Amino acid sequence: MSTNSKSKMTMRERLAYSFGAFGNDSFYGLLCGYLIMFITSHLFDTGNKSLDNKMISTVTLIIMCLRFVELFIDPFIGNAIDRTKTRWGHFRPWVVIGGTVSSVILLLLFTNMGGLYKKSAIGYLILFAILYITMDIFYSFKDVGFWSMLPSLTTSSREREKTATYARVGSAIGGGLVGILVMPAVIFFSATKTSTGDDRGWFMFALIICFLALISAWGVGIFTREVNSSIRKNKKDTVGIIGIFKVLSGNDQLMWVGCAYLFYCVAINIVNSLEVYYFTYIMGRPKAFSIFSTINICLGIVATSLFPILSKKLSRKALFTCALICLLCGLGLFAVAGDNLVLVLLAASLFGLPQQIVFLIVLMVITDSVEYGQLKLGHRDESLALSIRPLLDKFGGAVANGVVGQVAIIAGMTTGASASTITATQAHNFKLLMFAVPAVLVIISIFVFGKKVFLSEEKHAEIVAELEKTWGKNIKQSGSDKLVDIPTPIAGRLEALNDVHDDVFSKGQAGQGFAIKPTDGRVLAPFDATVKQIFTTRHAVGLVTDDGIALLIHVGIGTVKMKGTGFVSYVENGDHVKKGQELIEFWDPAIKKAGLDDTVVVTVTNSKEFDNVKVTGNVGTDVKFPDNVLQVAIQKDSGTQG
Secondary structure, three states: OOEOOOOOOOHHHHHHHHHHHHHHHHHHHHHHHHHHHHHHHHHOOOOOHHHHHHHHHHHHHHHHHHHHHHHHHHHHHHHHHHHOOOOOOOOHHHHHHHHHHHHHHHHHHOOOOOOHHHHOHHHHHHHHHHHHHHHHHHHHHHHHHHHHOHHHHOOOHHHHHHHHHHHHHHHHHHHHHHHHHHHHHHHHHOOOOOOOOOHHHHHHHHHHHHHHHHHHHHHHHHHOOOEOOHHHHOOOOOOOHHHHHHHHHHOHHHHHHHHHHHHHHHHHHHHHHHHHHHHHHHOOOOOHHHHHHHHHHHHHHHHHHHHHHHHHHOOHHHHHHHHHHHHHHHHHHHHHHOOOHHHHHHHHHHHHHHHHHHHHHHHHHHHHHHHHHHHHHOOOOHHHHHOHHHHHHHHHHHHHHHHHHHHHHHOOOOOOOOHHHOOHHHHHHHHHHHHHHHHHHHHHHHHHHHHHOOOOHHHHHHHHHHHHHHOOOOOOOOOOOEEEEEEOOOOEEEEEHHHOOOHHHHOOOOOEEEEEEEOOOEEEOOOOEEEEEEOOOOOEEEEEOOOOOEEEEEEEEOHHHHOOOOEEEOOOOOOEEOOOOEEEEEOHHHHHHOOOEEEEEEEEOOHHHOOEEEEOOOOOOEEOOOOEEEEEEEOHHHOOOO
């Protein structure tokens, strides 16, 4: 059952959620990486090569088309999950149901369904399409439900970050483990110990992964608990394809980074999907793929660790370009490595290392494009912007699924083939499609990002600073005649606003108010209000009362440059807070170490809406919550309700 509130999660819950991420990514790896290989290498064996190739081509095209269709279904899935109300919560029922149904059906797809294709090719194709789309929809219910439930597990931002870290580790291990196990497990369980195994070996391998996915989904359902908070009562926007295109048309930075990522995404999905074919049919060493997959897990950890260091030394544009040049070098070496295992593993490392770095760069730019779009368009499209990356990941995976089947046919890597049966011409065609085509797509990605994406960390800081100047100015007061006393949200020495070392604040351009030289790192809500603005950098919060008072609480001068380091936010946009509730916590030494002023500025950004806004506290004295330090005079006819 869901609970009313909870800030700290138990270790059991964190591990259960991490195990859920492990099973989720294991399942995804099996679905996107190895179902296609089973279909191309083992499923169709009528003895008629032309018919078998036709079936392979048709099935892989069906998969590609159905995955494109599923992109349009996803928004409705998210909406259905959000509207679900059960005693077990919004998300857990779908994680369990989706995980169970998708695991059972995927296992069925790793069989020949009683040899149906030999009796009726059309009947098999229809049944396959029905099972595949059903499996994909239920997997999406599980996937969307699983990652969407993170905010419902705890009301603490810090706990969410810890849990997300556990989940990322589980994802990395789960996704990598599939690659490590695939060929050794397939060959071990096969009756005939060929380089690609047999039907029984593939079925047993799929059984292991599907079982892990199933029990991990049940583990999440049994060992985690959803909590009810005010933020969860807010109606979420349904993210649709049409809505995404509308946002892209107005937010050029989101559009161009999405375009660059699209070309990159299609390229790496094609290469990643064909790597196991390379080890199996070009090198003739399928078990060596396990070594490659193990290296990939380690590279992912290394790349993630290096990113904070590299991002401080290089601009996003330079880092993105360097990462993709490294990736191109890996493709080039891969193309000439032949069956030399050392060169192949080196090439794979050069290709694999930058992928996590590129992912993080794109994620940062997309995240920053939220504020860019807010400043340019006048409205904030956070959910739409952040939905771009997973949509493009799915699109790239869908294209790769269709391409891989056709490449396998062109290169002769179908049922009954082995490394010894692949001709020089077939190997050449395979390498051309695996390396040359993706290389062209990567070069286009570098060009688009380099020429069109200018949203750097410095530019984002300027945008946030501009938003801080304008936020809340157009909010209309809506109260009756009265005086509203506002207490300080933080302990410290009260200072006059015109003494602040920032022209925007000191000249009243961001509204009238006061400043506090903090002696504490806890920012509390000075009154009951609705959170209307939380910047991604977590250094400022905007509150609006029922009377229409728009209050900006800004921690530090120039702290937007810290990109959230040293800050923890305990609320989200749309949350309703009570007087005294903690909003932000910050580590003062981090601000001083960055060489910045830690002064906390509090302003009524729509001061012009009120008859009078004046400081009532004694400047230069120490104050603490709930000492009243500011007074706002509301007159009923001074504004109109907005």
